[in-house]
Amino acid sequence: MSGSTTVTAASGGFDALRGQLRDAAAAFADGPGALEDLLLGIVDDVDRAAREPLEIFPVCHHSPASATAMARRLREKQPRVVYLELCEDLAPLLTELRNCQLPVAVQAFATEVEGFPADWSPLSVVAPVTEASAEYQAIAYALDTPGVELVLVDRSADHVFQWDERAQRADDQDAHADGEEGGAEADGAALHGDAVGVEIGDLRPRFAGLEEHLLRHGRVRHWSEWWHQYVELPLGDSDHDTYRQVMLLIGSLFRRLAPGGDRMRVDEDRERYMWTRMRQHLAATGTDPADCLYVCGAFHAASRVAEFGLTGEDTFEISPRTATTWQYGLIPSSHAAIEAQFGLAGGSVSIAASVWAKNLKRTRVQPYRLAGQSGTKKTKAPRARKKIAAPAPDPGTTPAGDRLTGFLQQSPVLDQLDEAELLGWSVDIVRAARRNGYLSSTADAIAVFETSILLAGMRDRAKPTPYDFQDAAVTCIEKDAVPGRRDVRRLVEIMMGGDRTGKVGYDALPPLARDVHDRLAPLQLKLERRGVQRALLDIAGRPELQQCSDVLWMLRYLLPKGAARPIMGERRLGEKSLQESWDLALGIHQRALIELGYEGVSIEQVLEQRLRRAAYDAQVTIAGVLAAVEDATLYLGSRRLAEELGARALEVLRAERGVDGAPEVLRRVRRLLAYYRTSGAELPCWIESFVTTGYAHYCTLLPTAFTEDDATVRQVAAMLGFLFSMEGLALSLGCDRTQLELAVGQSHPEDPAKSALLWAAQTQLGTLSREELRARCAELLAHPLVVPAYPRYLSGFLHALEPVPGLAGFVVEAVSQAFGRLPDPVLLPWLPTLITTLRAEGAELAPLLIREAGRIFPGRLEELDAWVPPWRERPETPAAAGAAGRGGGRGVALLAAHPAACDAVAELLGLRNDGWASAEPVGAALLAAHPETAAAVAELLPG
Structure with a gap:
């Protein structure tokens, strides 16, 4: 072994033990060898340390x-x-x-x-x-x-x-x-x-x-x-x-x-x-x-x-x-x-x-x-006594004496069975088992007592150890199932002393942890106590509790889940709750709170460091930086830090080459814009630059995203949502709408869902009318080879509600046409996909779709039979034609009686009247174009 030395022990107190071990090695190993070297080496080590x-x-x-x-x-x-x-x-x-x-x-x-x-x-x-x-x-x-x-x-x-x-x-x-x-x-x-x-x-x-x-x-x-x-x-x-x-x-x-x-x-x-x-x-x-x-x-x-x-x-x-x-x-x-x-x-x-x-x-x-x-x-301090220093032993002298030989040769001391102790254990474990759902009784206590003695005897022990008792309790009580959270083995551990948990006192806490305790003192809770405590904050009645609320929200962000959990109240950009309720477990998570103190002297400093560290991470995304900007505004209220992180978001955006995070980017940018516009302050420079840069960035990537398989429909819809929702601000800051028109014109998707999304974008830009879009959908339903793929077009229209919410009525119409005309083998397999799509990706779009459907469809069941969808033309009945004729005659009379009204309507329609003599032809043209209106007005007027 490297660095070791060979020790030759002097003859001394362990000589007798060495002789016995040498004889034992020769007897068991049939001669000297490795076993003798091992046994004698152990004695040498003991002798050396003792000297x-x-x-x-x-x-x-x-x-x-x-x-x-x-x-x-x-x-x-x-x-x-x-x-x-x-x-x-x-x-x-x-x-x-x-x-x-x-x-x-x-x-x-x-x-x-x-x-x-x-x-x-x-x-x-x-x-x-x-x-x-x-x-x-x-x-x-x-x-x-x-x-x-x-x-x-x-x-x-x-x-x-x-x-x-x-x-x-x-x-x-x-x-x-x-x-x-x-x-x-x-x-x-x-x-x-x-x-x-x-x-x-x-x-x-x-x-x-x-x-x-x-x-x-x-x-x-x-x-x-x-x-x-x-x-x-x-x-x-x-x-x-x-x-x-x-x-x-x-x-x-x-x-x-x-x-x-x-x-x-x-x-x-x-x-x-x-x-x-x-x-x-x-x-x-x-x-x-x-x-x-x-x-x-x-x-x-x-x-x-x-x-x-x-x-x-x-x-x-x-x-x-x-x-x-x-x-x-x-x-x-x-x-x-x-x-x-x-x-x-x-x-x-x-x-x-x-x-x-x-x-x-x-x-x-x-x-x-x-x-x-x-x-x-508490223990009493020992009485001072005069201490006589013993002379240091000489390294070559014999130690105090060989105690190993006697210890190794003595027979094990058999402790007498303490029946009272074992009986107390047996009664206590049965009582604990009953509290935890086990159907244990006095018979189980007797069984545990006897089984403990039996197991100890089988293991050559006169007195059962806690481990013997634990095995006996599991055998006699647990049986087949565990009714509660703890099994019998764990109950025995608790009974023997339990999982004792320590606690760091206030004076031993780092400055950050003490500061947290001081700032939460108005809650009048014992924060060092283990367990969950409920804190009620009436901020409207006690404004000083706003500081406690700020601390709790920052702790929720920094500490593990469960340390500070809001029950009532929320914090969003531009909104603060007037009443809050919290479950606090700072005593359980005291280690995490203490380790925060290693990162800074206040939770604000730690939070700022973590936000900055997350924003400047090498693998950070645009959405990740925007999340840091939002958190800096939400928890710290720091405009300086938000502007710094916003500049970092702009830097990451310029280096971005994909569209993976487009949905999250759109959601966070919209939220930040809404906050800045309602807060009364001017828009920060970074977000203006972010909108203009993002407008040009997504216009550049749009044609490629429409054709690439890696870009999903939801991501492309988010890109269009950014372009259309930010268009007004981007144009006011110097962007050119031609960029968007060229990007849409250069897009040629092959996927049905992306094709539908492109049609929606063209409708928003005005290059495709609503009637042309309706005609294309009708052609798809009329083509037998395209009908199986029609649900994929509908999926694109559903995602189109993100960039073009004005198409909600048309989407209701398209879905209704699908339910009415698609065959069951195509419709039924698509319905689960529709539901999962709306639940996973359209949670924010579903209310818009439902609200539009409620506006279009009749509100009562008895009205459904006579209801005609607005996208279908009403057939002209003879009664209606007669009413139109009657209304037309009376309408001319009304125009002659009220020339000022006729002049105003004609001016709105872009028709000029040189005099009332020429108003009659104009009125006649209006009546011919809108007979139902004239008939309805005529019915309301007497005579």
């Missing part, structure tokens, strides 16, 4: 045995300096732990990266802290004991990613996830996101064969259960030397059986880094190593690198950090998040918390807790 003048305290992450041993050793030794395996740049945050409720995670976060691949952004490193962990005991002791210095010696967050192998880490996480059963609930497991987890003591076999062997012979399901049964419980009551040597033994075993590769290289570099930092600190401060304690994972405590120990080599060079700017803070964590991130079985951290509480009660060890720590019991 080190700087005391090494090996731990396992979130282990109650490690936490208990740490608390006991700190009270006995009372070191002046505690070296802790944790990212060195996280040290300033540890004092803020007293303002939080555990579990929480210390986090380093970076959004703008330099020196790393851009797709890695954002970078995030978290280090979870629970009360039942050795690192918290060391931190609490160092921070609350006068004269004690806490020094973090592990690589910085920047070095974590410098040495990072993302593919390797993903493989390890997948392997851990596959190897553990159970799981965390989705909301709890998501608290850490995709951050890189850093913990003290990742103690787990990296040799898959070894882990499989231990699980099979230990008769357990997963690694967490094996560790609980064969390490946690035996070491819970052990003395310091036994605990230390056993943990060193386990760390050395896993280290020697671990495969090489990038992960081992990173681990060795971490060990070189930490020993280099410790020697530098000792040299700078002159501290006696006997007054120091080095807390690290058992895997690193058995290190064999050349830099190990106070007498190790000083050849390791620490690389400089990159130019990445890191932000630091505390985020809430949970048992489920820790289990999900580090590949532990669901409920294992909660079980560890309950074991920690039992260890404290049984051993009477007084733990360390930070003064003022939220959610923990």
